[in-house]
Each structure stands twice: as structure tokens, then as C-alpha cells.
Amino acid sequence: MCRFMRRIVLLLFMGMLTLSSAAPVQDPTPAPGTPTLRLIPLSGAMFAPGQRFDVRLEANDIQAPPKEFSIQVNGVDRTREIFGGQEFVTFPLLDGGGRPSARLGGGVMRRAWSLDRPGRYQISAALILADGARLTAQTTVEAVALTPERTPARNIILFIGDGLGVAQRTAARIVSRGIQNGKVQGLLEMDAMDAHGFIMTHSLDAAITDSSPSAGAYATGNKGVNNSHGVFPDNTGANAGASTAAGNAELARLVLDNPRIENIAELLQRTRRMATGVVSTVSVTDSTPAAFSSHTFARTAEAGIAEQILESGHSVIMGAGTRFFAPAGSAILGNIRSGRTDGRNLIEEFQKAGYTFASNASGLEAAARPQKLLALFHPRDMPSRFDRMRARAGDPNGREALGQFPDQPDLETMTLRAIDILSRNPNGFFLMVEAGSIDRQYHMMDPHRAIFETIELDKAVGAARAWARRQGNAGTLILVTGDHETSGLSITGVMENGRAAGRGFPSYVDENRDGFPDNARPQRMLAFDFAGTPAAANENADHYYELPRNLIDLNPTSPRATPLPRYLGHTATDIFIAASGPGANLFGRVMDNTDVFFAMLRAVGYR
Known part of the structure; x- marks a missing residue:
């Protein structure tokens, strides 16, 4: 063998050694029955x-x-x-x-x-x-050795758009701000932040995560398996828990006893005496808010999650999901069935623990500035901002979507009320705010409602940024991100009168400058497609629906309710993160989702 060939073989051999040493050592799978x-x-x-x-x-x-x-x-x-x-x-x-x-x-x-x-x-x-x-x-x-920022943040407000990726943000910008002569006529609030980065979202057991482990990574700094948050897997509940815990009390107990990891809300309460809270447009027992309030191997064990929220120490819990807090027969549930089988009335237990309770926007306004607040505006999830706005304008389709729960606040109102309560704490606060139905609507191939949800999130971000400016901008770190991307959304161009247009721009108009288009279905509107679903994508050319496709969840006794459509899934696409305020520089890079936890701790000066 010539010297040149010997050198090639040696290099290949060394490369194989390097690769084998870099890869994690995997124990051989034991034979069945082996201890x-x-x-x-x-x-x-x-x-x-x-x-x-x-x-x-x-x-x-x-x-x-x-x-x-x-x-x-x-x-x-x-x-x-x-x-x-x-x-x-x-x-x-x-x-x-x-x-x-x-x-x-x-x-x-x-x-x-x-x-x-x-x-x-x-x-x-x-x-x-x-x-x-x-x-x-x-x-x-x-x-992990944490180097605290020289000028630490006093407060953290973490905004999470469930399912929010880059394409979803782009669609909201185009619809909200408009395009003229090839230039967008303004940036979103989340566009105008101090630092921007990207987040990798894989879970412990899958390239494509779901919301529980992704939010759990932000909350604890650790990976989780899909359908779990704030825990490690163990051998008590096997793999049956995630699919059967909702209807099996014993399995629900087992999936709630897994080895836990202290989340950021618990850690900052215990070590810094900070106030904490969660706000969401979906059930507060759902994956993202629950990841900052509870620990479970099965996200479906929502009655047990609600019980953990009572013990979470949060000063503010605001969103939906009343059915997991109120027993069967409660008038507050209207035409929606309770998710509890034990007869417990957690709302009364929260009130005995010193919480003021509100069940609608009027009650939230009347609650003024309580020490602690539990506010639940719908037994399942809040209807989309699109339908809430149409209902206020008298549209019968909007009223049908709201059903028996017409008096619901907007996310920016909820955010400011939470800030008002939490900011009374002299040690600062941590607040997580979720726009949960961005994900819901993209799952159902309803990009127009999803865009309204994204714009609503952006308006809440703007409200928080304005509050921070009034405080001098010195003490509050504001973060905006997703938990994963949903649907593989792509913006494929413009449709004019229901047909693809070769050129031109959408004709959305916002005369009242509220950030939302006056007409969600103008002559020229954005065209969309979704990864891996060519047949489903053609079921409705412009993906516009007069009624929400989950009407059966929102208003189950409506004669117009139809079965839920086939859902689109999540993707492994990286998502963005935007940051403003003290410590924003820590987020201007490509990060693993677990890195967000440690960066937030560094921002508040945790050692």
C-alpha cells in the first residue's frame, strides 16, 4: 500500500474513533424479562x-x-x-x-x-x-454555572404564542400592517424588540415536540417526553398514562407522581420571593400554562393539574378551563360538561385561599386590584379574537361562536390586569402570557383566525412594552417566542376573488388603526399552504370559515356545530425568540429550548 493510501486509511480510522467517542454510549437493549x-x-x-x-x-x-x-x-x-x-x-x-x-x-x-x-x-x-x-x-x-447580568431585570414577562413560527409572524405582519410598493407599512411590536434569535424545539423522545415538553423546557431547563412537563419518566405509570389518564383516576394519580423538576415560578417564589402568574386564552390546565404551574407525565390529567395549580403559589391565574375547577351541575359551566368526577369545587377552594374569582370581563373589571386573582372566562377555551370582535359588532356567526359566554376580555386587557396585580410585589414578578389558539387554529387549517390570534398576542406585547416604558424601561425583560411551529405554514402568494394571482399585494385595510383588518376577506387576500397535506389544503381554496371549526367545543348545543376537522401536526422547524429590556442580549443567538430557562435566571441575577 502506498504512503498516500496508508495516510487515507489512518485518517478514516481516526475519524471513526472521533465519531464513536462523540456519540453517546447506549446500553444494549436487555432481553425481555431481564432485571x-x-x-x-x-x-x-x-x-x-x-x-x-x-x-x-x-x-x-x-x-x-x-x-x-x-x-x-x-x-x-x-x-x-x-x-x-x-x-x-x-x-x-x-x-x-x-x-x-x-x-x-x-x-x-x-x-x-x-x-x-x-x-x-x-x-x-x-x-x-x-x-x-x-x-x-x-x-x-x-x-450550571450562571453568570448574572451586571444590571439584572426585576421582572420577566414571557409571551408564548402556541404554534408561532416565522411564517406565522410574517402573515400577521402583512395582514396587520399591509404592503405598499413592496414595503411593509410598519413592524409588529415583536419585530421591534432589542434582540432576536432562534430556538431548537426537540423533546426528549422526538424530533417534533408537543406543547408540554417545549413549555416544560422553558419552565425547568430540562427536556421532557411528549405529553409531559416538569417531570422525568418513571416506571409507575408506563406509557399508558398519556392516553388514558383523563378517564382513569388511578392512572391519573400515577402520572402525577413522577420525579419532578422545580419550575422557574416555584424557584423564584422560593429563593427571591417574587410574585408569579400565568395568563392564557385557552384552558389554564392546558400544556403551556400548566408547565409553569404543575408537574405531570400526562397532559390529559387536567383535573389533577387544576388541583396542583391551587398549590402553585401563583398570585394570578387567568384564562379558561372552568370545567376542571367546577363540579358537574355548576351553573357557571352553561352547556359544557364538567371535567371533574370527584365533586370538588376548586373555585370555592381558591376563594377560601384568598383568591378573588371572576368569570367574565365585567367581573374582571369589578375585581379592581385584588391580592390574588383566579379568572376563568370559558369552560374550555376562549373563542378566537376574530369571533369575539364579530360578536361585539353584532355578527350572528360571532355570537354563535361565543355561545353562552359572550362577555370575554381581550388578551391585552388580561395582560395589563395581571401586571397591575403582580407589580405590587417589591421583589419583582414573573409572568407567562400565552396566546394558545394560534396553535388551535393552524391545527384546523384556519389561518385567518390564527392571524387574528397572533395580532392579539402582538397587541398584548405592545401593552406590556408600553407599561415597561412608563417604568423607565430599566427593570423588565420582555420575551416573545413560540413553543413549536404548527402546520408547516407557507405563504404562497395572493388570491384575488378566490383565484391565484400572479402578482400584486393583499388589499387588507385597517381604517380604524386597531391593528386588525377591517375585512378579513378582501378582494385580494393572502394564500396559504400547509406542509404534507396537499389534499386537505384544497378542501377550501381560501381557508376562510364563517364559523370556527371547533364550534362543537365552544358551543356544543349549537345546531350548526359539526365534528372537528382532521388536525394538522407540529413540525421540527426552529422558532424565533425576541427580547427587550435587561438581559435581552442573552437571547440573540441560536438556542436550545432548555437554554431559555438558564438565560432568564441570568437576566434576573440568579446565582
Whole structure:
């Protein structure tokens, strides 16, 4: 072999070594029935110094309770410190349908442990089985060294548009601001921020995330599996939980007991005495607001999530989802069925805990400035801004969409009311505001309602930015982002009188300058398409619907309600983040979604 060829072979061999050393080492899959041991947190987990998380040691397919177990941290035995005198509890593992099987598992868990000093920690464990066999497991986690900003923010307002990607923002800009001679006639509020970056959104178990783990990444700094937030997977609920927890009380309990990670609201309440709150246009038990208020392996366990919200410490909870707080037969639910089966009235429990309750816009206005507020404006989700505006204008289709709940506030009003309450805290506040129906509408291929939802979000951003300016702009970090992209939206041009136009611009007009087009269906309107759905995309040429496609959820007794349409999915496309205020510079880069958590902590000066 010539010298040149030997050199090529050597380089290839070295490259293979480099690739193999860079890739994570995967344990071979054990044969079915082989006893296994796992340590939680999972390898790669990252925490802020002092952030609390649960430690769990669990085994599958063992034959009997083990003789003993131990755990070491960086080679030092910490069994008694971490687990105290707890026993390793065994139980039948669940099968795929959520039923107990013949397989035996077990585990032991320490709640609310923490790593106070930055650094990498190797945690190893051993389990001695009844027959004397020894199982081992290890995990490597990190307490992240955080360099606080020199001029820290006092407050954080995090705006999340569920399903909001770059194309969704572009569509809202064109419709809201208009184009003349090839130039957009103004920027959105979220366009005019100090720093702009991109976020990668993958979950722990999938390239395409859903809202729970994506919001959970912002809230905790850690990845989660799809349909979960604020927890690590364990062996108590198997994989049956996500699909069956809503109708099975025992499974709901199991999916709510997973190993937890302290979220940013809990952390800032405990360590900084900051006030916290969540605002959403959908149910406050839904994935995004719930990720800042609860911990669950199954986002469908919404009755249990509502119970956790009662214990969350939030000063403001505002949105929809009354059916998970009120028992069956409550007049406040109107024609929508309760989501509770236990008879509990959580609204009364919130009131006993010192919360003022409001169920409509009039009640919100009358509530003035309470110390703590629970405001729920619809049993399911708030109807779209498009339909709320049409109902106020007397349009019968808008009134049909609002059904028995006609008196609902706008997101900018909700945002300012939340800020007004939270800003009384001398230690500052953290507020998460979600426009949840951007996602809902793009799922149903209704881009026009989705655009109104995006413009509404932008108006709420503008209201918060104006408030911050009145405070001197010195103390409030404002962030605007999505949690993932929904529908694979593309803006394909202009339609004129229902037909594709080769040239020209949309003819949306905003005479009253409220940010919304006066006519959502002008002569020339934007044309859209959605990734991977050529047949579905042609079911309605301009994707304009007089009634919301989820009318059956909003007003189920309406004679005009039809079954829900086939949903479009999420994509793995990167999403944007925009930032203004102290610490905005931390977000002007390409980030993993977990990085947002640590950047927010740096912005408020957390060490």
C-alpha cells in the first residue's frame, strides 16, 4: 500500500474513533424479562444551582423485593443523606393498557434534592437482588454555572404564542400592517424588540415536540417526553398514562407522581420571593400554562393539574378551563360538561385561599386590584379574537361562536390586569402570557383566525412594552417566542376573488388603526399552504370559515356545530425568540429550548 493510501486509511480510522467517542454510549437493549436498574435524573440533565429535583432509583423485572440499595455522588456514598430510611417499594408493572401485569418493578425516591455548587456530578447506584445478583446504574448531571447580568431585570414577562413560527409572524405582519410598493407599512411590536434569535424545539423522545415538553423546557431547563412537563419518566405509570389518564383516576394519580423538576415560578417564589402568574386564552390546565404551574407525565390529567395549580403559589391565574375547577351541575359551566368526577369545587377552594374569582370581563373589571386573582372566562377555551370582535359588532356567526359566554376580555386587557396585580410585589414578578389558539387554529387549517390570534398576542406585547416604558424601561425583560411551529405554514402568494394571482399585494385595510383588518376577506387576500397535506389544503381554496371549526367545543348545543376537522401536526422547524429590556442580549443567538430557562435566571441575577 502506498504512503498516500496508508495516510487515507489512518485518517478514516481516526475519524471513526472521533465519531464513536462523540456519540453517546447506549446500553444494549436487555432481553425481555431481564432485571434492569435506572437512575433518575437521566444523563445530560442540567439544573441551576439550588434548583430542586427528585432523585429516583427504580428497577424493572425483578423477582422479589431487593436486599439493599446504595447511591454514590462523585464516588462518595450518599445513601442515607438522599434516601434516609426509605424502603425500596415493589409493585406490579403496568401493561400497555394501564393494567397491572405479572412483571414486578419497584423504586425509591427522594423529593426536592438539589446541587448547590456548579459542576458535573456522576451519580451511581447499586441494587442487591433477593438472589444476591447485583444491578448497577449511573447518570451524569450538571449544575450550571450562571453568570448574572451586571444590571439584572426585576421582572420577566414571557409571551408564548402556541404554534408561532416565522411564517406565522410574517402573515400577521402583512395582514396587520399591509404592503405598499413592496414595503411593509410598519413592524409588529415583536419585530421591534432589542434582540432576536432562534430556538431548537426537540423533546426528549422526538424530533417534533408537543406543547408540554417545549413549555416544560422553558419552565425547568430540562427536556421532557411528549405529553409531559416538569417531570422525568418513571416506571409507575408506563406509557399508558398519556392516553388514558383523563378517564382513569388511578392512572391519573400515577402520572402525577413522577420525579419532578422545580419550575422557574416555584424557584423564584422560593429563593427571591417574587410574585408569579400565568395568563392564557385557552384552558389554564392546558400544556403551556400548566408547565409553569404543575408537574405531570400526562397532559390529559387536567383535573389533577387544576388541583396542583391551587398549590402553585401563583398570585394570578387567568384564562379558561372552568370545567376542571367546577363540579358537574355548576351553573357557571352553561352547556359544557364538567371535567371533574370527584365533586370538588376548586373555585370555592381558591376563594377560601384568598383568591378573588371572576368569570367574565365585567367581573374582571369589578375585581379592581385584588391580592390574588383566579379568572376563568370559558369552560374550555376562549373563542378566537376574530369571533369575539364579530360578536361585539353584532355578527350572528360571532355570537354563535361565543355561545353562552359572550362577555370575554381581550388578551391585552388580561395582560395589563395581571401586571397591575403582580407589580405590587417589591421583589419583582414573573409572568407567562400565552396566546394558545394560534396553535388551535393552524391545527384546523384556519389561518385567518390564527392571524387574528397572533395580532392579539402582538397587541398584548405592545401593552406590556408600553407599561415597561412608563417604568423607565430599566427593570423588565420582555420575551416573545413560540413553543413549536404548527402546520408547516407557507405563504404562497395572493388570491384575488378566490383565484391565484400572479402578482400584486393583499388589499387588507385597517381604517380604524386597531391593528386588525377591517375585512378579513378582501378582494385580494393572502394564500396559504400547509406542509404534507396537499389534499386537505384544497378542501377550501381560501381557508376562510364563517364559523370556527371547533364550534362543537365552544358551543356544543349549537345546531350548526359539526365534528372537528382532521388536525394538522407540529413540525421540527426552529422558532424565533425576541427580547427587550435587561438581559435581552442573552437571547440573540441560536438556542436550545432548555437554554431559555438558564438565560432568564441570568437576566434576573440568579446565582
